Amino acid sequence: MSSPTPSVLLKDIRKAYGATVALDGVTLELKPGEVHALLGENGAGKTTLMKTLFGLTQPDTGHIEIGGVTTTIASPRDARSAGIGMVTQHFSLVKTMTVGENLALAEAGLIRVDLAKARRIAQEAADRYGLEVPADAVVAGLPVALQQRVEILKALAAGCRYLILDEPTAVLGPKDVDSLLAVVERLRDQESMSVVLISHKMKEIERVADRVSVLRRGAVVASTTAKGMTTRELVSLMVGSDAAESVERIAQATRGDAAVALALRDVSVKRQLGGLDDVTLEVREGEILGVAGVSGNGQSELVDVLSGTLRPDYGQLEVAGKVVVDPSPFALLAAGVGILGEDRHASAVHHLPVVENLVLDQLRSVTRLGHLDRAAMAERCETAIKEFEIKATPSQHLGTLSGGNMQKVLLARLFGRSPNAAIVSQPTRGLDIASTRYVRSLIAGARDKGTAVVLVSEDLDEVLELADRVAVMYRGRVAGILHANEVTRERLGELMAGVSA
Amino acid sequence: MKPRFVLRAENPWWRGPLLVVMAAIVTFVITAALIRWSGGNPVAAFRYMFVNPLQSKFGFTESILSATPLVFTGAAVAIAFRAGYWNIGAEGQLLAGTIGATWFGLHAESFPAVVAVPGILLAGALCGAAWSLAPALLRARLGIDEVVTTLLLNPVALLVITGLLNGPWRNSETGFPDSDVIAESAMMPVVWPGTRVHLGLVFGIVVTLGCWWFVGRMTGGLRLRAVGLAPGAARIAGLPVERTMLTTALVSGGIAGMGGASEIAGVAHQLTIGISSGFGYTGVIVATLAALSFIGSLVVALILGIINVGSFSASRALSIPTTMGEVVQSVLLITVVAALVIQKYRIVWKSSDS
Ligand SMILES: Nc1ncnc2c1ncn2[C@@H]1O[C@H](COP(=O)(O)OP(=O)(O)O)[C@@H](O)[C@H]1O
Ligand SMILES: [Mg+2]
Numbered sequence: 001m002s003s004p005t006p007s008v009l010l011k012d013i014r015k016a017y018g019a020t021v022a023l024d025g026v027t028l029e030l031k032p033g034e035v036h037a038l039l040g041e042n043g044a045g046k047t048t049l050m051k052t053l054f055g056l057t058q059p060d061t062g063h064i065e066i067g068g069v070t071t072t073i074a075s076p077r078d079a080r081s082a083g084i085g086m087v088t089q090h091f092s093l094v095k096t097m098t099v100g101e102n103l104a105l106a107e108a109g110l111i112r113v114d115l116a117k118a119r120r121i122a123q124e125a126a127d128r129y130g131l132e133v134p135a136d137a138v139v140a141g142l143p144v145a146l147q148q149r150v151e152i153l154k155a156l157a158a159g160c161r162y163l164i165l166d167e168p169t170a171v172l173g174p175k176d177v178d179s180l181l182a183v184v185e186r187l188r189d190q191e192s193m194s195v196v197l198i199s200h201k202m203k204e205i206e207r208v209a210d211r212v213s214v215l216r217r218g219a220v221v222a223s224t225t226a227k228g229m230t231t232r233e234l235v236s237l238m239v240g241s242d243a244a245e246s247v248e249r250i251a252q253a254t255r256g257d258a259a260v261a262l263a264l265r266d267v268s269v270k271r272q273l274g275g276l277d278d279v280t281l282e283v284r285e286g287e288i289l290g291v292a293g294v295s296g297n298g299q300s301e302l303v304d305v306l307s308g309t310l311r312p313d314y315g316q317l318e319v320a321g322k323v324v325v326d327p328s329p330f331a332l333l334a335a336g337v338g339i340l341g342e343d344r345h346a347s348a349v350h351h352l353p354v355v356e357n358l359v360l361d362q363l364r365s366v367t368r369l370g371h372l373d374r375a376a377m378a379e380r381c382e383t384a385i386k387e388f389e390i391k392a393t394p395s396q397h398l399g400t401l402s403g404g405n406m407q408k409v410l411l412a413r414l415f416g417r418s419p420n421a422a423i424v425s426q427p428t429r430g431l432d433i434a435s436t437r438y439v440r441s442l443i444a445g446a447r448d449k450g451t452a453v454v455l456v457s458e459d460l461d462e463v464l465e466l467a468d469r470v471a472v473m474y475r476g477r478v479a480g481i482l483h484a485n486e487v488t489r490e491r492l493g494e495l496m497a498g499v500s501a
Numbered sequence: 502m503k504p505r506f507v508l509r510a511e512n513p514w515w516r517g518p519l520l521v522v523m524a525a526i527v528t529f530v531i532t533a534a535l536i537r538w539s540g541g542n543p544v545a546a547f548r549y550m551f552v553n554p555l556q557s558k559f560g561f562t563e564s565i566l567s568a569t570p571l572v573f574t575g576a577a578v579a580i581a582f583r584a585g586y587w588n589i590g591a592e593g594q595l596l597a598g599t600i601g602a603t604w605f606g607l608h609a610e611s612f613p614a615v616v617a618v619p620g621i622l623l624a625g626a627l628c629g630a631a632w633s634l635a636p637a638l639l640r641a642r643l644g645i646d647e648v649v650t651t652l653l654l655n656p657v658a659l660l661v662i663t664g665l666l667n668g669p670w671r672n673s674e675t676g677f678p679d680s681d682v683i684a685e686s687a688m689m690p691v692v693w694p695g696t697r698v699h700l701g702l703v704f705g706i707v708v709t710l711g712c713w714w715f716v717g718r719m720t721g722g723l724r725l726r727a728v729g730l731a732p733g734a735a736r737i738a739g740l741p742v743e744r745t746m747l748t749t750a751l752v753s754g755g756i757a758g759m760g761g762a763s764e765i766a767g768v769a770h771q772l773t774i775g776i777s778s779g780f781g782y783t784g785v786i787v788a789t790l791a792a793l794s795f796i797g798s799l800v801v802a803l804i805l806g807i808i809n810v811g812s813f814s815a816s817r818a819l820s821i822p823t824t825m826g827e828v829v830q831s832v833l834l835i836t837v838v839a840a841l842v843i844q845k846y847r848i849v850w851k852s853s854d855s
């Protein structure tokens with residue numbers, strides 16, 4: 001039924017975006033008939049690596065071998081003819097068309113749309129892989145799980161032997177995850193296909209993966225058989241061992257007598273996917289509370305609650321001992337809470353100049369008789385550019401700055417209002433080494449000046465380096481809180497895996 | 502190969518003017534072909550359209566008169582668009598303004614002009630703002646797309662006028678569906694003796710300059726721009742996104758309504774079915790051509806006023822369709838929008854790499 005599948009080797013792949021090194025010499029082998037799981041924090045380079053295999057991006061150096069033969073994959077078309085298919089995180093379906101039309105379009109391009117054939121493909125997929133799709137339904141009206149099936153079907157119909165699924169389960173509920181994994185198993189067992197599965201969920205990997213590789217900061221730090229591996233072992237693979245690398249800790253023991261600057265009490269957010277479950281946290285003046293966890297265990301929701309963009313269903317927020325009755329972004333800012341969100345682009349007005357972005361959350365302080373005090377704004381901007389070493393002019397639009405400099409502008413804005421509490425989420429994601437070091441020193445500096453800091457990060461090194469206490473999130477709960485002197489990677493790993501709750 | 506749009510870091514001073522000139526050239530080439538095709542001589546047609554109105558005092562002042570409502574609607578659309586509120590309803594809001602102005606004008610007999618003239622503008626502004634209230638609330642509270650709702654309310658305003666003119670406001674002397682003439686005290690005085698240019702123009706310019714001042718220099722203006730450019734980021738910065746949008750929508754409707762009042766009090770002196778020849782829709786063109794700059798929209802309004810006057814004489818003299826003026830405006834719109842994109846973004850052709 002199926003011819004033997006060659007193995008695929010990505011060799012010494014390097015890819016940089018400006019100063020950011022997304023992939024730093026990655027070598028990865030994909031074997032036929034295997035489910036290969038890719039693990040790693042967000043920004044580790046998983047998507048970029050798979051994009052190079054699917055021809056969506058070209059590596060700066062390195063090459064790809066298929067069946068031992070060096071193959072150039074310059075476009076997704078090349079990838080398809082080499083038997084590689086990919087379902088990206090963002091789907092590429094024509095939403096106003098039906099499923100059948102989408103399939104036919106993928107088959108024929110724009111030359112000849114063969115609907116009958118598309119229906120046949122859909123029927124066959126349903127029979128063979130249990131991958132049922134309604135051929136005559138319009139895509140826009142379908143739930144995400146079904147749209148995803150259509151994408152998979154498109155890849156299969158193109159005759160792929162290697163199927164790459166980029167975080168397919170991040171958007172699915174438990175039932176849909178189950179049936180997707182069943183399809184993955186069937187593709188491997190019946191069709192001897194290979195599947196690359198990118199996921200943050202250990203349970204899924206435990207269930208289907210034959211091999212697992214872990215990426216960290218653009219490098220493969222582990223690649224091993226996954227058969228028989230428990231969640232526990234998978235997480236410790238991700239977390240690494242204390243012996244393997246040493247992190248310079250600038251954390252300090254928390255002073256227990258300092259006042260509580262910010263607290264969450266019994267906060268719950270009910271959601272189909274993710275959410276928060278009875279979270280209670282306190283952070284004191286002059287301390288950094290690290291929040292660690294595998295991606296998708298409630299960290300984003302926690303930050304959204306703290307920034308006022310997500311209202312909890314239960315529980316309350318306290319700032320400096322006072323309950324914030326109506327926790328809107330405005331109310332929280334007014335109470336002295338500053339936020340650096342995980343997606344800096346979401347906080348930046350790209351088409352406004354740096355000087356205006358810098359005061360956007362503190363307009364009152366630069367207003368005189370309803371007018372902007374341009375002189376004061378310019379002065380503040382000059383100071384910030386010097387103090388935070390921002391490489392930009394005041395009149396430059398924020399959207400044209402590099403990631404590191406944009407982050408510095410947002411940090412300058414955050415610390416410029418001398419907040420009592422600062423929430424910084426994934427502060428160094430995607431930054432080059434110099435910017436990373438600088439941003440971390442800023443955060444430590446704020447702590448030393450008495451600011452209460454909540455540092456949410458998937459980068460364990462960052463948490464280990466900076467946090468005075470570490471709270472670990474697991475399935476929307478606080479699985480445990482460790483003090484700086486009792487933190488070990490092993491202990492963190494256990495909590496992240498949900499072993500001892 | 503596929504195009505990618507990359508934000509330009511800096512714009513040298515010459516790029517804007519250069520692109521405008523290029524857009525004008527492309528517009529001339531395209532419309533010349535169309536004029537040729539409809540049997541006219543393009544050079545003569547352009548002469549009538551752009552040059553003739555400027556060669557006589559009468560042509561020039563009529564152009565200014567024709568630009569007056571566009572000054573209002575241009576500013577109304579520009580300020581709404583700057584706040585990210587896509588108000589396509591300036592036409593309906595202007596018409597609502599004419600209703601309010603007519604009502605006030607018919608009851609203003611006993612007021613002196615110093616009261617009646619500001620009063621009639623205020624009446625127009627209030628009705629225009631009221632007309633924009635429902636779509637603005639729907640957008641701010643429920644997130645319902647204002648493009649559709651504001652647009653759909655435009656013909657409704659015209660229906661209301663038709664109803665009024667065929668009912669309570671039917672002309673008491675002629676019996677035609679035109680309202681009675683408003684009180685003399687509420688009429689806009691002429692500001693350029695010997696022409697029809699009236700005080701409404703001055704109000705329009707003042708309102709436009711007010712918008713310009715507010716948006717560029719006042720704190721509320723920065724709030725408005727931030728909300729328009731990136732509502733999510735504005736919300737994170739604690740700005741009241743919905744309230745800003747709602748207020749701006751009402752102000753925008755008010756300005757358009759004032760434009761309607763200016764037409765009633767300054768030109769027509771009575772309400773008629775044809776009181777607006779699409780001033781609200783043309784306001785969208787004005788604002789867009791001006792790249793949402795308020796000073797620019799004054800200039801564009803004048804240019805479109807000239808084309809309006811000129812295309813009439815062109816069609817009379819050369820027997821090409823009168824709509825050729827609108828065609829020129831539309832082609833200009835497309836080329837200028839393209840130029841604006843090029844001004845803002847660099848277009849990079851890259852082999853399918855991201
Ligand atoms: N098109 C791009 N331009 C600039 N930087 C990018 C681009 N794509 C990815 N990156 C950067 O490369 C790094 C790896 O990203 P990605 O491969 O998406 O990570 P992952 O999929 O593991 O979350 C990140 O720091 C990201 O910011
Ligand atoms: Mg990714």
